[in-house]
Amino acid sequence: MIYFDNAATGGYKPKKSIEAAIYAMNNLRANAGRSGHKLSIEAEKIIYSARKTLCDFFGADDPSKIIFTHNCTAALNAAIFGKFKDGDHVITTVTEHNSVLRPLYELKRRNTIELTIVEPKTDRIMFEDIMPHIKKNTAGVIVNAVSNVTGQKNDFEEIGKKLYGSNICFIVDGAQAAGHVPINISKQNIDVLCVAGHKGLLSVQGVGALILGKDVNLSPTVFGGTGIDTFNENMPADYPERLEAGTLNLPSINSLLWGIKHLQSEINKISYSMLCMTENIIKSLKNIEFLKVFSNSNESGIISFSHDYYSSQELSGILNDRYDIAVRGGFHCAPLMHKFLKTDKDGLVRVSLSVNNNKKEISSLIYALNEISKI
C-alpha cells in the first residue's frame, strides 16, 4: 500500500524511534517517578531527557514545563480548560480542528467564556484578522499553526509578536506543524504550544505534549497520583506534576525523545523536501480534469482537493480499492474550515506526505487520479 495519510498518523518513523519504544517495553518495565529503585530511576532519567530535548527543540525555558499527555487533544484540553475562567473572552479561527473548537464550545455552553471565531481575509490567518476582535476581557487567542485541511500555515509568528506584552495567552495548536515548520516558543512569543508525537515528531502513538512558556500557569484538569506530595488534597503546585496524573507512557515518550533527536538534524531537509513534493503534486493535480486543488505548496506536506463527479469519500475509496493508495476523504474534524471553503457537503480528499514518500509513489497517485478522471 502507498501511504499518503501521514497527517492522520505518520507512516514514517526513524528506526531509533521504534527501537526506543521497544527498548522501554522490553527492558524498562517500571513506573517513572514512583519508586526509588534502579529501573524506576532509569525510567525517570529517560523522561527527564525527553523533557529537556523537547524544551530545547521548541525553545522553551524550563524542562519541568514540558507536560506529557497521551495525545495532542489531551494537551489542548489541558490548555483550554486549565486557562480560561468565568468571564474570559477567547478568540480562535475557522481553521481549527475539533480538538480546539469542541473544548471552546463546551466552555461557551457552560457560560464560562465568550467566544469569537474569525475567518482569514487572505489564504491564512493574519494578526489583522484577530486584532479588531480584541477586547478588554480577551484572555486568549488560539491559532492553528498549520491547517490540517489545506496545509496552509497561519501567520502565528506575527500574531505572537503583536500579542507580546499583553495579558492575552497565546495558544498554538502545533499538531500538524510540529516537525515540519520550525517553532520556537521564546522567539515566537507563544505561551502554550500543544503537539502530537505520532505525526511530524516521528514517535509512535500514545504521546502528546504541552510546552509552556515561563510565565504561563495552568490549573490542573486531571487529578490523581503524582508520586510526590501524597498528602496534598490538590495536585502539587510544581510542574510537571501539577498537570500530570497517573502513570506516564514510557515507551512512547522514549520514542518521542528519539524522534526529536532525529529532527534536530533533519528538520530543514524535511521541510524542504515537503515543500518540493507538495509543489510537484499540486502542479500535476492542476492538470487533471474535474479536480479542484485547495492547497498551496507547504512544508507540512498536505494537499487537498475535490472532484466534480466524486465525493471525497468516494474518490478516496476508489484510490484504496483499485490502486492500493491510502489517502483520507471527508471532513478531517475541521467543520468550520469546510464551511469556509464551501466543501462542507462532500469534504476534501487529503493527500499528506512523509519525508519517506518518493517520486514513484507520487507518480502512481497522479496516474491513478488521471485514470479515475477519464470518466
Add this chain to the structure above:
Amino acid sequence: MIYFDNAATGGYKPKKSIEAAIYAMNNLRANAGRSGHKLSIEAEKIIYSARKTLCDFFGADDPSKIIFTHNCTAALNAAIFGKFKDGDHVITTVTEHNSVLRPLYELKRRNTIELTIVEPKTDRIMFEDIMPHIKKNTAGVIVNAVSNVTGQKNDFEEIGKKLYGSNICFIVDGAQAAGHVPINISKQNIDVLCVAGHKGLLSVQGVGALILGKDVNLSPTVFGGTGIDTFNENMPADYPERLEAGTLNLPSINSLLWGIKHLQSEINKISYSMLCMTENIIKSLKNIEFLKVFSNSNESGIISFSHDYYSSQELSGILNDRYDIAVRGGFHCAPLMHKFLKTDKDGLVRVSLSVNNNKKEISSLIYALNEISKI
C-alpha cells in the same frame, strides 16, 4: 535486578502482548476510525476486537461501552467528573488511591458534591461501613476493589449486590484488582469499572479503560475530534466516541487485547499462584525481627510492611543498593490508608508480585530482610 514492584508497573508481560505492540508500531502506522483505507480499517478492527474482548472478560453488555483512555487515572477522572452533578452526595473510602480522592476533593472544592469518606470496621470495606451514610442525594459510591497498599480486597461484590436497583452509581477502581481478582460487572452489579492496562492486565503502558454498565451514561469530559459527526459542536451522543477524543494508542490497545487473551485461560492459575506466594512471604516476614506486616495473603500479590529502625524509604533503598531488589517504599499515593494504618510518618515497604516471580527471588528477599534486620 529482582523486580517486586509489579503493582506500580507489571514486570511480567506475555510474549504476545509485547509482540502485539511491536506489530502495530511496525505494520499498522495508521489512525483507527479516521480514514477509510485498508490500514485504518485494520487498525479499527483491532480496536473493536479489544473492546469485544474486554467486554466479555469483564462481563459487560456492549463493546461500544468499553472506553479506552491512556491510564486508569484518566478513566477514573472520566467517571467521576462525567457522572456527578451539583448537589450530589458521594461516598468513598479511606482505601482509595489519589486517582479517586483528588478528583473527588476537586469536586468538593468546586462545591459540586458533598463527600463522605468511610473507614473499614474490619480489615476491609464492607457494605455495613457504607450503608449508614447513604442519603437521599447519594449519587455514587466509589470503592477500591483491592487496596494498592495492603492488597486487601474490599467486599465490592456485596456492596454491588446491596446497591443493585438503587439510583446510586457504583464505581469500582480496578487498578490493582483487574487481572488478579475475577471481576464481572453484570454479575457483581458494578456500574463503572476503571482499569489500568500495564498492571494485572499485562499490557505495555499507555492504556487504561472504562467498562460501563448498560444503563450508565457519562457526560464527556475531554473534547475533540472523533472522526465522526464532525459538524456536531458537542461530542457525539453515541459510545464509544462520546468519551474518546483524539487519536487512540493502537500499539498499547493491541497489547492489552493480547494481555486479556492470555488472562482468559490463566487468571485462575495466576490468582492461586499469587495467593500461595503472598502466604509464604508473609509467613517468612513474620519471623523477622523488627518487621511489622500489614497484609494478609491475597490474590493481588501485595505485601506491605514496616521496620522498627528504618523508614520505608530507607529500607527500600537498602534493598535496591545492596541486594539489587526493587520494591517500593513511601505512601503509594494513598494518603488516607496510611493515616488509617498509622503509617503516615514513615510509609510502608510494598513488595508486589507478578506470576513470573519465583521461589529463588523470594528467598533472596527474605534473606536480605533477615540480614538487614540483624542490627
